[in-house]
Amino acid sequence: MTSKKQIIVFAALILFLVLASSAVLKDDKELKVYFFDVGQGDSIFIQTENKKQVLVDGGPDNKVIQRLSEAMPFWDRTIDLVILTHPEKDHIAGLIEVLKRYKVRGIIETGIDCEKPECRAWKDLKDKEGAAVISPKLGDSAVLDENTKILILSPFDDLVGKKVSKANNTSIVAKLIYGGHSILLTGDIEKQIEEKLVLAGIDINSDYLKIPHHGSKTSTTEEFLDEASPLSAFISLGRNNSYGHPHEEIKSRLEKRDIKYYRTDELGTILLNCRLNEPCQVKNEK
Amino acid sequence: MLAFVAGVGGGSFFDISQKMVLIIAIIAVSLAAVFYRRGSKILSFPVAFSAFLVLVFTVGVLRFDASEFLAKVLTNFNDTRINVRLLGYINDEPQKLTDKQRLVLRVKEIEVPGYAVFTDEKVLLTANLYPEFEYGDLISVEGKLQGPKNFTAIPQRAAGFAEPSTRNDFDYVNYLAKDDIFSLVYFPKIEGIKRNDFLRPKEISIFENFKISLFKNVFKAKRAFKESIERIIAEPNAALINGILLGSRENIPQNLKEAFNKTGTTHILAISGYNITILGLYITSLLLFFMRRQIAFWFTVSGIILFTILTGASASVVRAAIMGILILLAYREGRFYDMTNSIVFAGSAMIALNPRILRFDVGFQLSFLATLGLIYLAPILRDKLKKIPEFFNFRENFIATLSAQIMVLPIILYNFGSFSLVSLPANVLILPAVPITMFFGFLSGISGLIWPPLGEILGLAAWLLAEYEILVVKIFSSIL
Numbered sequence: 001m002t003s004k005k006q007i008i009v010f011a012a013l014i015l016f017l018v019l020a021s022s023a024v025l026k027d028d029k030e031l032k033v034y035f036f037d038v039g040q041g042d043s044i045f046i047q048t049e050n051k052k053q054v055l056v057d058g059g060p061d062n063k064v065i066q067r068l069s070e071a072m073p074f075w076d077r078t079i080d081l082v083i084l085t086h087p088e089k090d091h092i093a094g095l096i097e098v099l100k101r102y103k104v105r106g107i108i109e110t111g112i113d114c115e116k117p118e119c120r121a122w123k124d125l126k127d128k129e130g131a132a133v134i135s136p137k138l139g140d141s142a143v144l145d146e147n148t149k150i151l152i153l154s155p156f157d158d159l160v161g162k163k164v165s166k167a168n169n170t171s172i173v174a175k176l177i178y179g180g181h182s183i184l185l186t187g188d189i190e191k192q193i194e195e196k197l198v199l200a201g202i203d204i205n206s207d208y209l210k211i212p213h214h215g216s217k218t219s220t221t222e223e224f225l226d227e228a229s230p231l232s233a234f235i236s237l238g239r240n241n242s243y244g245h246p247h248e249e250i251k252s253r254l255e256k257r258d259i260k261y262y263r264t265d266e267l268g269t270i271l272l273n274c275r276l277n278e279p280c281q282v283k284n285e286k
Numbered sequence: 287m288l289a290f291v292a293g294v295g296g297g298s299f300f301d302i303s304q305k306m307v308l309i310i311a312i313i314a315v316s317l318a319a320v321f322y323r324r325g326s327k328i329l330s331f332p333v334a335f336s337a338f339l340v341l342v343f344t345v346g347v348l349r350f351d352a353s354e355f356l357a358k359v360l361t362n363f364n365d366t367r368i369n370v371r372l373l374g375y376i377n378d379e380p381q382k383l384t385d386k387q388r389l390v391l392r393v394k395e396i397e398v399p400g401y402a403v404f405t406d407e408k409v410l411l412t413a414n415l416y417p418e419f420e421y422g423d424l425i426s427v428e429g430k431l432q433g434p435k436n437f438t439a440i441p442q443r444a445a446g447f448a449e450p451s452t453r454n455d456f457d458y459v460n461y462l463a464k465d466d467i468f469s470l471v472y473f474p475k476i477e478g479i480k481r482n483d484f485l486r487p488k489e490i491s492i493f494e495n496f497k498i499s500l501f502k503n504v505f506k507a508k509r510a511f512k513e514s515i516e517r518i519i520a521e522p523n524a525a526l527i528n529g530i531l532l533g534s535r536e537n538i539p540q541n542l543k544e545a546f547n548k549t550g551t552t553h554i555l556a557i558s559g560y561n562i563t564i565l566g567l568y569i570t571s572l573l574l575f576f577m578r579r580q581i582a583f584w585f586t587v588s589g590i591i592l593f594t595i596l597t598g599a600s601a602s603v604v605r606a607a608i609m610g611i612l613i614l615l616a617y618r619e620g621r622f623y624d625m626t627n628s629i630v631f632a633g634s635a636m637i638a639l640n641p642r643i644l645r646f647d648v649g650f651q652l653s654f655l656a657t658l659g660l661i662y663l664a665p666i667l668r669d670k671l672k673k674i675p676e677f678f679n680f681r682e683n684f685i686a687t688l689s690a691q692i693m694v695l696p697i698i699l700y701n702f703g704s705f706s707l708v709s710l711p712a713n714v715l716i717l718p719a720v721p722i723t724m725f726f727g728f729l730s731g732i733s734g735l736i737w738p739p740l741g742e743i744l745g746l747a748a749w750l751l752a753e754y755e756i757l758v759v760k761i762f763s764s765i766l
Contacts, residue, residue: 009722013750039385061385061415066539069521074749077517077742093415101516117416 031148031178033272035210036067037264037285040238040245041090044185044210045071046176049276050145054081056174056185058094065097067269077102081142082131083150084109084122085171085187090214092118099125108142111135111160112170135160136172138202147276151175153202154193168213169193175206179276184228186212186219194224207280208272209233211254211261215246225253232282233261234270241265359396359405360469364433371397372427372471373484375498377408379505380419383536387413390467391427394489404489409469410434410462413476421505422498424481429474434459434467464642504595508532514734515727518745523752527727529555530720533603542756545763550691550709553652554720554755562590562610587611605636605643605650609657652694659693660686686717708762715758723751 029049036043038059045068046054053072058064079102085091087109096118098104107126111133126133134140136152137159143149154173164170171187184206190213197204209230212219214237233254237245246263254261262270268285363370377392389411396403411427419425436458462468481487490498512532516524525537535543535555546552566586573582594607612632633654637643643650667685691710726748734741 013747016750017746062382063384065521066384072520074520074523074753075742075746077520096416100513117414121416121418 029275031181031274032071033176033183033208033274034067034071035234035236035262035264035270035272036064036071037268037270038063038067038094038236040214040241040243041094042085042187042210042214042236043067043094044236047071048144048148048178050148052080052144052148053078054083054144054150055079055095055098056083057085057091057187058082058096058098060090060093062094062097064094065101068098068102070269079104080144081106081108083107083172083174085185086110086167087112087114087116087119087122088167088188089116089118091187092122096121096125099129104129104131106132106134108134108136108172110155110170110172112167113161113163114167148176148178151177153204154189154197156196156200168218171212173197173204175204178274181208181274181280182206183208183210183272184230185210188213188219190216190218191221194219194221198223198227204228207231209259211235211246211250214241214243215250215263216243217247217249220250220253222253225257225259229257230259233259234272235261235263235265237263237265239265358407358468359403360393360407360409360431361433363396363398363431364469365431367430368398369428369430372409373397373479374425375490376419376421376423376425379421379508381536382415385415387415387418389413389419390465391425395485402485404486406489408465408467409471410467411474411476412470412472414473417476419476419478420502420509422502424479424483426477426479426483427471427474429471431469431471434462434470460642464640510735511731514741515731515745518730518734518738518741519749519752523749523756526555526752526756527723527748531724531727531731542759545759548708548763548766549712549759551712551716551759553656554716562606566590566610606653608632608636609653651697655693655697656690659689659691663689663692708765712758712762716755719751719755723748723755726751 031049032045032047034045034047036045036059039061041059041061042057043059043064044056046056048054053076055064055068079098082095082098082104084095084107099122135158136155138153138156140152141149142152152172152174155170159170162170168188168190169192171189171193172185173187173189173193174185176183176185182205184204186209194212204224204227206228207230209225209228209232211233215235235246251261262282262284264270270285271283272280273283274280360372372391372393373395374391374393376389378390381388391409391411393405393407393409396405409427409431481490484490512528512534515528515531518524519527521537522539522542525535525539526542529535529538533555538546538555543552546555573585576582577585590607590610594603609632636650664685667689671685688710691713726744730741730744730748732741733744
């Protein structure tokens, strides 16, 4: 009787797999950018039209694992690229568990000196993982597929091994470009770097902007907003966070410019869906 | 035996003073002695026996009291705002939650400005996810002690058997007390130390050191297995499979846990005598394809023992394993009715070792009642329900589930305040899938360690089965 049961189970299994794979394979060519709801922290997941996957930061804890499994197909245990904007808990902590669970092909990080417990655990696992580690600076780029690339806009110099008092301003600033669409990812940069980017005449003009530093008043200056001039913006932050993010000032700066903004604390995970030659769409979980 | 259990029960519910107990004991002993000497004239056997029962009852009461008088120096510092430094070793597997970890520290030395105290008791630490620690690590902890408080809102931590999510007063104090924990420290400063950092390194006995080195390896193996599953299988399915295989539920998302609770299926995630029994039966019947019944039985028993060690041989798992083996034995002999004595014996032995479980360990209560249901109720139901079609063990599962459910009903009503109507169909649909899930989960975890590609293929089957269970639970919980 057990053998009869096993046959049925296997038949059901095969049927299910066929159904599941057909459902997934009919997927259209599009770029998906998820602003994960990971509480007070950043975690952004990008899937290109050719299913190349990039994770930018991991949030403050292991919530990112659950979010990843909702965004990725269940059999996919590989992430092509992980970008750590800067090694602070609300950006790095979740990435440690990501390294444990997923095969990561490449890592982009500044490599600044960091002695926090999270950094040590991250370093140990990185050595074990054997992923290619790249320290980027202005002008570098990563080509993900024929229509998609990532341009690095900051830091301006190589920071490997540098001791810094404030990690926020070492954040990697990157522009994701898909055909005619562009999304500016800003980590936790503050006023100084925003001014530097504007003054240096770096092309930060983008369709979409991830608001730097969770909507803190230390960032998102008027000049920076004018230069980036996004259609809409995304703020990654936790419900009732103790920092008072997003700051009223930042909200009014956005509203003054008619920039619609989406908050992960109110909307849960937010999905930006883009196709070539079509306007992007914003969806959210709640 | 039953008198002893009743005694512990009495002791745990009523604060019987020791003097009273002693007086009763002396009377009982003397009565027993007197009647025994005089032979059979006045002494009718029942009288002597009842005297003996009273005696055993009193021993039971004393046993409960004794267990409350372990070293309790730490509680003096609870909620005092005094900064204490505690030295000891990690006494249990670190429990990793989504955003923090929980560690049980076996405290050997307490340092307060000015003096040091030597002790041997436990404290529960809540700490950041990183740095990570392992069982047996020697650490020092600096922080303020707090006494546990009962929840008035939905509890964060899993209860012994199922999380009482529908209930808003969770008896956290007694839940921890059952594990001899009376103090907590939140987010202290933790540092790794060496043996020489202790003022009296000898406070950790040779026996303890032996235990530490043994379980350190056991937990390492367990962790490697768990991480292998997590690499191969996507969440939340990986968490579910680890829950079914190892009884670790901390990584299962809250909404899924609640769905399991609502549908009365949480028991598949807790290692109880009940599910060890059911799984043992399945494994035996699988093994019967390859070997004779006798050998298959012993294979199953050694499998259960191996599994018990792998899960860290925590008291609740040992209890479950003992129960499981006993019932399997009964099944093999075909003498369910004769098992009463051994069940009661096993129960009293366990209570003798830790009297608190009788009142505070819901898992223990459910385990025993479910087992009794299987023994006494199942045969009756089997007679009454002959009409149900036999389809892939459907009837047997239905009968087993029904009889266990009926028996545990009062406990569930008392502890969780609700009993779900869908739990019967949900269980009947899920239970047959559980052993196959275990089978594939186990194989994929092991092969993931040896040759990951094979693990990933087997993992797909395990994922699918887990997905089926999740689907059933979600559908039934959404009906409610």
